[in-house]
Structures are given as C-alpha cells and as structure tokens.
Amino acid sequence: MARTDGNDLGYDTIAACGNNATILHWIRNNGTVDDGKLLLLDAGVEDDTLYTADVTRTFPVNGKFTEVQAKVYNAVLEAADAAFAVAKPGRKFHELHDAAMEVLAHRLEEWGLLPVSAEVSLTIEGGQHRRWMPHGTSHHLGLDVHDCAQAKAELYMWAELEPGMVFTIEPALYFKEEDMSIPEEYRGIGIRLEDDVLCTEDGNVNLSAALPRTVEGIEEWMAKLAK
Numbered sequence: 001m002a003r004t005d006g007n008d009l010g011y012d013t014i015a016a017c018g019n020n021a022t023i024l025h026w027i028r029n030n031g032t033v034d035d036g037k038l039l040l041l042d043a044g045v046e047d048d049t050l051y052t053a054d055v056t057r058t059f060p061v062n063g064k065f066t067e068v069q070a071k072v073y074n075a076v077l078e079a080a081d082a083a084f085a086v087a088k089p090g091r092k093f094h095e096l097h098d099a100a101m102e103v104l105a106h107r108l109e110e111w112g113l114l115p116v117s118a119e120v121s122l123t124i125e126g127g128q129h130r131r132w133m134p135h136g137t138s139h140h141l142g143l144d145v146h147d148c149a150q151a152k153a154e155l156y157m158w159a160e161l162e163p164g165m166v167f168t169i170e171p172a173l174y175f176k177e178e179d180m181s182i183p184e185e186y187r188g189i190g191i192r193l194e195d196d197v198l199c200t201e202d203g204n205v206n207l208s209a210a211l212p213r214t215v216e217g218i219e220e221w222m223a224k225l226a227k
Ligand SMILES: [Mn+2]
Pocket: 054, 139, 168, 170, 194
C-alpha cells in the first residue's frame, strides 16, 4: 500500500510479537506470532509530497486482550489521552511527555511495580518508571519521520506548540520477559499506541483517528477482519 498509494515506506516497519515488542526499533521482524501474545505494528507511509506518517497499534494475536494486557493497554491509552489534552498552542512540547509520564507512573505505583512512590519517580532524581518506558512520548513529524530531531532544546522540547505543527503522541509500556523485578503476568508485554497529531488554533486533530485505539475498538476491528 505504501508504494501504490504513496511514495514509499516512511521508515522501516516494526512488526514485533510478544517479547520482541519490548525491544525498541525491532526491525528484524522475525519471530513467531503466538496465540495469547500481543503484536506491535509501527508503520508509516511516505506520501507523494514526501511527508511521512508514523503510526503504531498493538493487537492481541487471537483477537482478545487478556485481563492484564487490557489493563496495561488502558494505562497507555490514558497516558496518550493525557498528552492529547495538553496538545494545544501555548503549551510547551515537553508537557506532552510530562502528562503521559504522570499517568504511567501512577498506574505503575497502583500495580505495585514501582519501588518508590509515583511522586518520587516523577522527580528528576527519580525516574524509576522509565525502566518500562525509556523513550520520549513525542517527536515532530514531517519530511523526516523524526523531523528536526537535531534542533536545539529551546526550539524543540522547550518550545511552545504552534498551530500547524505535526507530531506524534506515543506512550508505551515495555515489560521484558527477563525482568525479574515484576510479577510474571506482566512479562513479555510490550504496548505502544502512536498517533499523528496536528496542532490547531484551539487544540488538536488526531490525524490517525481512523484506526481504532481502544481495547473494544481493536477487538471489534479484528473480529471484522477475521470474517
Ligand atoms: Mn514515532
């Protein structure tokens, strides 16, 4: 589709099932797709204008999230929605990340995974929650998938959002199979939800909203595709 409807792939597709989804930039795209596991797909079409999309969805292979998978998924979704809520002109770019981390740290605290309080984890000296969410929540999107990534901090992280800017919102949680610091039920779950967002005069538009982004929406979508 990237080559028929667009110019090409925007970047190397990431297709990772189970524990592979907990490894960032898994572009080997090998491994098996297993019943009961989650499949993470991060893919984007580069349009004929050469601007690219960058979207991620995470699916249960058998079409139904388990209870713990849904719980983790909903925390990631809640973090994304918190970032969407501050994605408007006048807010600083780094506030997108701050809003998402606030949610994730509190959920990790509730689940008893954080060795400290969410409050401590959210301080600069803390950061314990980053064990399971080690990357940024947002990057600008344009001709390059990580557009202007080399820009100075005052023009990027510390800059104000302005109408016309396009960026991603992509919180995640990655629990590695070999992570002995967490209960077994979490291990091997990697979830990222990534949307492309246009900043407007009074808020934002989710450019990738046509793809389901809730547990129910994804399960319904998969049920339809399976017919
Ligand atoms: Mn991205």
